[in-house]
Amino acid sequence: MKAPLVLAAAMTTVFALLPYFVPPYYVGLMIPFFGYAIALLGFNLLFGYTGLLSFGHAMFLGIGAYGTAVMTGFGVKSFEIVLVAVILTSAAIALPIGLLCVRYVGIFFGMLTLAFGMLFHSFLFKFYYVTGGDSGMRVARMNILGLEFAKYNKIEFLTGPFYYYCLGLLVIAGFIMWRIVHSPFGLHLKTIRENARKAEYLGVHVRHFRLAAFVISAAFGAIGGAILGFRVGLADPDLVYWTQSGQLVFMAVLGGFANFFGPIVGALSYILLQDQLQSLTEYWRFALGAILAMIVIAFPQGIAGLVLQFKSLVAGRSA
Amino acid sequence: MSAFANILAGGVFHAAVLFLVAAGLQLVFGVQKIVNLACGSFYALGAYFGITFIGYATQFGVSPWLMLPGLIVSGMLLGFIGPPIERLLRTVYSRDESFQLLLTFALVLMFQDVFKFIWGANPRSLDSGYLIYGTIGAGDFSMPVYNLLVILAAIAIAGGLGAFLQRTNYGRILRATAENRVMAEALGVDVRRIYSAVFTVGAVLGTTAGALVVPTAAASLDMAIEFVVEAFAVVVIGGLGSMRGALIGATIVGLIRALSIVFFPEFEVIAIYVIVIGVLIFRPAGLFGRTLA
Numbered sequence: 043m044k045a046p047l048v049l050a051a052a053m054t055t056v057f058a059l060l061p062y063f064v065p066p067y068y069v070g071l072m073i074p075f076f077g078y079a080i081a082l083l084g085f086n087l088l089f090g091y092t093g094l095l096s097f098g099h100a101m102f103l104g105i106g107a108y109g110t111a112v113m114t115g116f117g118v119k120s121f122e123i124v125l126v127a128v129i130l131t132s133a134a135i136a137l138p139i140g141l142l143c144v145r146y147v148g149i150f151f152g153m154l155t156l157a158f159g160m161l162f163h164s165f166l167f168k169f170y171y172v173t174g175g176d177s178g179m180r181v182a183r184m185n186i187l188g189l190e191f192a193k194y195n196k197i198e199f200l201t202g203p204f205y206y207y208c209l210g211l212l213v214i215a216g217f218i219m220w221r222i223v224h225s226p227f228g229l230h231l232k233t234i235r236e237n238a239r240k241a242e243y244l245g246v247h248v249r250h251f252r253l254a255a256f257v258i259s260a261a262f263g264a265i266g267g268a269i270l271g272f273r274v275g276l277a278d279p280d281l282v283y284w285t286q287s288g289q290l291v292f293m294a295v296l297g298g299f300a301n302f303f304g305p306i307v308g309a310l311s312y313i314l315l316q317d318q319l320q321s322l323t324e325y326w327r328f329a330l331g332a333i334l335a336m337i338v339i340a341f342p343q344g345i346a347g348l349v350l351q352f353k354s355l356v357a358g359r360s361a
Numbered sequence: 362m363s364a365f366a367n368i369l370a371g372g373v374f375h376a377a378v379l380f381l382v383a384a385g386l387q388l389v390f391g392v393q394k395i396v397n398l399a400c401g402s403f404y405a406l407g408a409y410f411g412i413t414f415i416g417y418a419t420q421f422g423v424s425p426w427l428m429l430p431g432l433i434v435s436g437m438l439l440g441f442i443g444p445p446i447e448r449l450l451r452t453v454y455s456r457d458e459s460f461q462l463l464l465t466f467a468l469v470l471m472f473q474d475v476f477k478f479i480w481g482a483n484p485r486s487l488d489s490g491y492l493i494y495g496t497i498g499a500g501d502f503s504m505p506v507y508n509l510l511v512i513l514a515a516i517a518i519a520g521g522l523g524a525f526l527q528r529t530n531y532g533r534i535l536r537a538t539a540e541n542r543v544m545a546e547a548l549g550v551d552v553r554r555i556y557s558a559v560f561t562v563g564a565v566l567g568t569t570a571g572a573l574v575v576p577t578a579a580a581s582l583d584m585a586i587e588f589v590v591e592a593f594a595v596v597v598i599g600g601l602g603s604m605r606g607a608l609i610g611a612t613i614v615g616l617i618r619a620l621s622i623v624f625f626p627e628f629e630v631i632a633i634y635v636i637v638i639g640v641l642i643f644r645p646a647g648l649f650g651r652t653l654a
Contacts, residue, residue, distance in 0.1 A: 095459040142642055149396055149458050150645065153597055157637045160590050164630035285586055288398075288466045295463060325478060331470030338464045339452045 046302065050216065057209050061201060069201040070273075075313045076208035077103075077269035078293060082305035083219045084262025085290055090299035091223055092255045093235030094144075097152040097287050098159025102260040104166065104282035105132045106267020111179035111277040121184040121207075121272065128264040136260030137253075144252035147238070159287055166279040178278030181271045200273060208269055215262060216306070222258065223302065231255055292334055298344025307345050366502045368619045374508040374577075376615025377515035378570045382588065383595040383607040384522060385566035391602035392539040392559045395450060396458070398465040401589030402472035403564045406442070407571025408580035409480045411435045412487050414572075425493050428576065429510055436569030443561025451556070469585065476582055484581035511573050518566070519608055526604065535559065539602075594637045600650020609648055 061069045081103055088094050109128035118124055143154045166173045173179060183196065186207045191199050222228055230251050233241045242248050271277045280286065289312075297308020315333070319326035341348060386400045414435035415428060423431065446468065453460045494506035526532040538545040538555050546552050571580075595614050599606025614633055621632045640647060 089459075095462070097462070142638070146641075146645065149462070149601075150641070152459075152462065153396075153593060154638070154641050156590070156593065157597070157634050157641070161631060161634035161638065164634065168627045168630065283586075284590055285469075288463075288469075291459070291463060292466070295460075325474040327470045328474035328478075331467040331474075334467035334470065335449070335464055338460050338467065339449075342456070342460060 078309040081266025084259035098155035100286035102263030103267035106264035107271030107277035114182035132264030140256035298346030301346035304346035372619025380611035381570035385563035399468040403567030404571040405585035407568030411572030436572040439568040447560035486579035600647025606649035
């Protein structure tokens, strides 16, 4: 139980010191990482712990981003109020959708969530007068913790105060998720993943638990979306497209969804990988696809799995 | 009223193309139990290759009247990509379906850049007009004969596939493999070859559909990822793995799209997903699917 705590503390320290050592460009690159990492913590509660693969999870990122855009449009200045609002909205939307989706598992669950995601996308795309269509909605700058940071320009603000703010959010979100998956509730979810029928025999309301996991993961997704929207200053429908949902699954698998920290590792590796590939070649999608194929075929445990294997190898040798 | 008939005819044309792709998806799912996200990429590949193929054919002085058969041939030629991709997928047959889905997603990403590399980022279209076949019509209603021929070709393929699966020996073996892979293998069926063949046929259905659509629409990088969700909608409405379902589902989606463009343009795409969700709620296995275990 101690090791993960040490690991988390070490990681947090590294990230806290990061702005002093790396160029601002890479510091700025960490903002989407924080956003995706928080969203993936939620996604993995559903995928890794409950065994439900959602192929429409980008919808909740979209709700976070568009919710932020709408709120700033109404003149809300406080990012905390926006966060609370998008979390509640996302959970409220996830509840009826989840009620329908959790009746299915496997490929049907994936397809139904994909359909809902695309429904939301086409709403954003087609209802131009509400959502701005393909040009999206602007997200105005907000204050954090009631502080304006007016003397910082946008870049300085993002790489300075907002960086630490998001790091703090990730730590809090990680802590909450750690408590969730290690609570009796989390154990229920794992039981359902391993053997849903047996869980039912033991008196677990399988659907209730799946629904709860769905709603929680939607709330985490909205936080991630709000961060992404804030950073770009825009909420656009591309964020909700099904390929974006695929990208989330990609990150989870890249990092290793069987491990608690896997999705965070996955988000970081994906962001850095994409950035490097994009600067190297115009055909970065091909490279990403090839990497994904390789992971799926040869390393289904992802990066976290490889690290653990390496560790047990070393431990086995020394023993 | 004739405008309405024109739009309806456009819907049926769209449905015919959708059916071909969805039939490929169904065949592969029915036998191999894999949902192939890359079916849209096969469709786009067929479209791009069709343009190149017809372009060369025209240079060599092939009569433009041979465009339709030429496009079908170009779609069939692409069948060669089937076996190697099936070989790749073979590595994950025994794994969880999320891995299978992800591997086909990886293919989607890779194909996207292959198209960009070979054919460039700008949309490509066929220069020679498909109106050489003329149009038919009555009063204000008119429809290019080419579209009609494609619809007829799709119906013929539907009938041919049905007859092949129901009446021939090979079709019976296919259905037996779909039913129970292990038992079929025990009875001496070479399942590997069946899988390879089925996947190739599925891919060819997609590439042919793409080739056939290209005289009427441009080939673009987005068409792969846009079309796959529509094909998904078709198979969900019709029921995963059912050929009849693909036919009905494609008709529904094609017509709904056409009708909503007339009446509520905003609902063009939304209407499809509303139906998909409705079907999944009330008939989880789709209109013609089997009940879930």
